[in-house]
Amino acid sequence: MISIQQNKCDLCGKCIEVCPFGAMEIVDGRIEINAACRVCSICLKNCPNKAILLTDGIRQKADRNKWKGILVYVEHFEGQIHPVTLELIGKAKELASKINHPVNCIFIGHNITERAKELLEYGLDKVYIYDHEEFAYYREDIYTNAFEHCIKKSKPSMVLVGATSVGRSLAPRAAVRFRTGLTADCTVLEVKENSDLVQIRPAFGGNIMAQIVTEHSRPQFATVRYKVMEKAQKDIELIELSKNKWQDKLEICSLPKNKMKSQLEVLNIITKQKEVSISESEVIIAGGRGLKDQKDLAMLEELASLLGGQTAVSRPLVEAGWAPYTKQIGLSGRTVRPRLIITCGISGAVQFTSCMNTSQCIIAINKDKNAPIFNTAHYGIVGDLYEIIPQLCEKIRKGRIVDAI
Amino acid sequence: MNIIVCIKQVPGTNKVEVDENTGVLKREGVDSKMNPYDLYAIETALWIKNKLGGTVSALTMGPLQAEAVIHEAYMLGVDEGYLISDRKFAGADVLATAYTLFMGVKSIGDFDLIICGKQTTDGDTGQVGPALAEYLDIPHVIWVKRIEEVNETNIVIEQDMTESSAVVKLPCPCLITVDKDIMEPRLPSYRKKLETKNKEVNILLFEDFADQNESNYGLSGSATKVERIFPPESNTEKIIIEGSGEQLAAQVYDILAAEKAI
Numbered sequence: 001m002i003s004i005q006q007n008k009c010d011l012c013g014k015c016i017e018v019c020p021f022g023a024m025e026i027v028d029g030r031i032e033i034n035a036a037c038r039v040c041s042i043c044l045k046n047c048p049n050k051a052i053l054l055t056d057g058i059r060q061k062a063d064r065n066k067w068k069g070i071l072v073y074v075e076h077f078e079g080q081i082h083p084v085t086l087e088l089i090g091k092a093k094e095l096a097s098k099i100n101h102p103v104n105c106i107f108i109g110h111n112i113t114e115r116a117k118e119l120l121e122y123g124l125d126k127v128y129i130y131d132h133e134e135f136a137y138y139r140e141d142i143y144t145n146a147f148e149h150c151i152k153k154s155k156p157s158m159v160l161v162g163a164t165s166v167g168r169s170l171a172p173r174a175a176v177r178f179r180t181g182l183t184a185d186c187t188v189l190e191v192k193e194n195s196d197l198v199q200i201r202p203a204f205g206g207n208i209m210a211q212i213v214t215e216h217s218r219p220q221f222a223t224v225r226y227k228v229m230e231k232a233q234k235d236i237e238l239i240e241l242s243k244n245k246w247q248d249k250l251e252i253c254s255l256p257k258n259k260m261k262s263q264l265e266v267l268n269i270i271t272k273q274k275e276v277s278i279s280e281s282e283v284i285i286a287g288g289r290g291l292k293d294q295k296d297l298a299m300l301e302e303l304a305s306l307l308g309g310q311t312a313v314s315r316p317l318v319e320a321g322w323a324p325y326t327k328q329i330g331l332s333g334r335t336v337r338p339r340l341i342i343t344c345g346i347s348g349a350v351q352f353t354s355c356m357n358t359s360q361c362i363i364a365i366n367k368d369k370n371a372p373i374f375n376t377a378h379y380g381i382v383g384d385l386y387e388i389i390p391q392l393c394e395k396i397r398k399g400r401i402v403d404a405i
Numbered sequence: 406m407n408i409i410v411c412i413k414q415v416p417g418t419n420k421v422e423v424d425e426n427t428g429v430l431k432r433e434g435v436d437s438k439m440n441p442y443d444l445y446a447i448e449t450a451l452w453i454k455n456k457l458g459g460t461v462s463a464l465t466m467g468p469l470q471a472e473a474v475i476h477e478a479y480m481l482g483v484d485e486g487y488l489i490s491d492r493k494f495a496g497a498d499v500l501a502t503a504y505t506l507f508m509g510v511k512s513i514g515d516f517d518l519i520i521c522g523k524q525t526t527d528g529d530t531g532q533v534g535p536a537l538a539e540y541l542d543i544p545h546v547i548w549v550k551r552i553e554e555v556n557e558t559n560i561v562i563e564q565d566m567t568e569s570s571a572v573v574k575l576p577c578p579c580l581i582t583v584d585k586d587i588m589e590p591r592l593p594s595y596r597k598k599l600e601t602k603n604k605e606v607n608i609l610l611f612e613d614f615a616d617q618n619e620s621n622y623g624l625s626g627s628a629t630k631v632e633r634i635f636p637p638e639s640n641t642e643k644i645i646i647e648g649s650g651e652q653l654a655a656q657v658y659d660i661l662a663a664e665k666a667i
Contacts, residue, residue, distance in 0.1 A: 001495065001624060023468070023495075036468035039496025039624045040634065077568065137571065140535070141544055165566045169547045172499060172532040176539040181628030182499055184530035202529075203634065210631045217628045263544045267561065268572040283666065307666055319441070325585065331529040340666050342657075350637045351529070361664050363657060369647075375639030379646065379660055387650025388657060395658045396667055 008051035015043035067218035071156035074107040084162035090232035110136040123235040137266040145259040163223040175221040181214030182221035227337040283309025290345015294322040344385040348373025406459040408450040412443040414471040415527040442522025444590035479601035480593035496624030503536035508614040519580040538580040545580040
């Protein structure tokens with residue numbers, strides 16, 4: 001908690017000025033801190049009289065040495081492994097090599113044991129398998145029980161989970177069960193020598209990144225979205241060398257009967273019509289508030305079809321009802337990592353850029369020279385999209401005709 | 406059926422930026438609004454109340470100014486509003502926030518259903534709902550896009566699973582988080598606004614809670630710690646091009662050709 005040593009305070013008001021949350025106020029001739037405080041400590045750093053103190057409560061510290069390894073949750077649908085899993089394994093291996101920890105997976109489902117062998121090709125130390133018909137479909141209660149069982153058994157230092165519809169439901173439940181920290185939608189993960197996971201994500205709903213650690217508790221839970229990390233590569237040599245040892249790396253686990261009783265009943269699974277999600281598209285033309293009318297999206301559609309890609313939008317257009325949220329790039333939408341993205345009339349708040357900034361080639365078109373999107377783009381085009389896009393489409397069409405001749 | 410809806414006041418804009426030199430957050434106006442996803446949660450609760458009767462309570466946590474979102478909830482037709490507000494709760498992460506809400510729910514009393522929005526637009530994590538369900542030891546389902554059936558003992562919902570959706574039956578009491586597809590939120594009613602203008606908001610303080618151990622709340626009850634905040638990295642190898650529309654179209658064409666996109 002932040003507190004003020006009133007005897008050192010000369011009411012200069014600096015803290016009131018710098019507080020981003022309006023939490024400091026003068027009440028009865030002294031500075032008081034109200035419930036808006038988010039303990040960002042900015043007042044602390046800016047107080048000229050060092051009158052502000054941060055008092056941390058006493059939290060029982062977990063023994064870091066007792067928790068070792070990185071556990072990756074295997075996301076799947078009826079045994080079909082979701083590619084986010086391979087991205088998490090890639091990141092886990094990189095982190096683990098720095099602190100010499102093992103990388104393990106937890107795989108919960110039905111008829112999945114054969115599938116687990118595929119994972120070993122990526123160079124894992126162990127796969128914990130919970131294979132039972134009760135696990136055929138995700139049900140948060142018994143899946144959390146299996147997760148808890150595996151964590152108690154393997155004592156991992158970190159747990160990585162995909163920020164999917166399952167991961168977002170399962171990770172918070174499991175993290176609370178261990179009364180430990182969970183950081184959602186990390187965009188960067190690094191590790192300190194002492195095995196503390198350095199988690200970076202956009203924060204405070206603003207154009208700000210926060211670096212977050214879980215110092216005193218273990219395991220350290222983090223979720224990462226699909227398409228944020230690099231996919232793990234198969235280790236060909238290792239596959240040949242260790243094929244006969246694979247059985248040792250698969251550990252079949254089971255839960256006591258009372259932990260297998262679910263309160264949820266899955267009555268039906270409705271498979272959606274397969275449409276290519278924007279996350280899967282190699283070329284994206286994204287429109288934002290710079291568009292004046294919903295019908296102008298057709299202009300972007302045209303460019304997208306000429307380049308063999310899809311259109312996407314930023315949040316304001318979804319809120320205006322111009323596009324479905326399945327088309328939205330951003331923290332409240334999807335993360336994308338295409339070969340090429342052209343943003344048109346998007347200013348580039350961090351909620352947007354953090355979900356597309358790993359794209360291979362970023363071209364940004366915006367009228368405002370100072371738009372933050374130009375800090376993310378590889379090519380910043382300062383100009384009017386209404387002039388550029390139609391002429392560009394025209395050139396591409398003409399270029400094709402020339403090629404054809 | 407007694408329903409509790411968890412709502413949150415969020416910044417009206419995302420124009421909070423960091424000054425690169427001083428590391429200080431720049432505040433541009435402090436206008437705030439109800440988290441847009443919460444409107445769907447409230448609508449769902451009112452829809453169920455209309456079917457089955459009972460009460461709808463709104464629960465929020467934040468500074469005293471957050472009373473505004475409770476009043477907004479009253480205008481929509483919510484029966485009771487509770488604001489958890491105490492400095493001791495400041496700096497809470499998912500773990501401590503969910504715990505504080507858990508204590509809040511305990512002091513409100515019996516409930517059959519808790520409804521949360523899918524996520525907030527400031528934190529965007531969507532984790533507090535499931536975390537609260539874990540503390541309450543009740544089942545939960547996230548990303549609910551349709552309610553198929555609801556009665557005093559069970560609820561059958563359709564849940565968005567991105568590539569598929571699942572129809573799930575769960576017993577009450579339980580917690581659901583609802584997606585935008587679920588139903589169209591009503592607009593605040595002027596009549597309700599007049600009726601509830603002076604309606605009180607129940608304030609819940611630390612001393613109202615069953616657990617009087619301060620270290621379970623706020624910063625000390627949090628497992629995560631923000632080590633530093635900083636502006637997003639900018640790309641140092643950027644190329645900025647200016648010119649007429651025609652020139653720019655030609656330039657973009659050349660870039661696309663160089664990138665082998667055409």
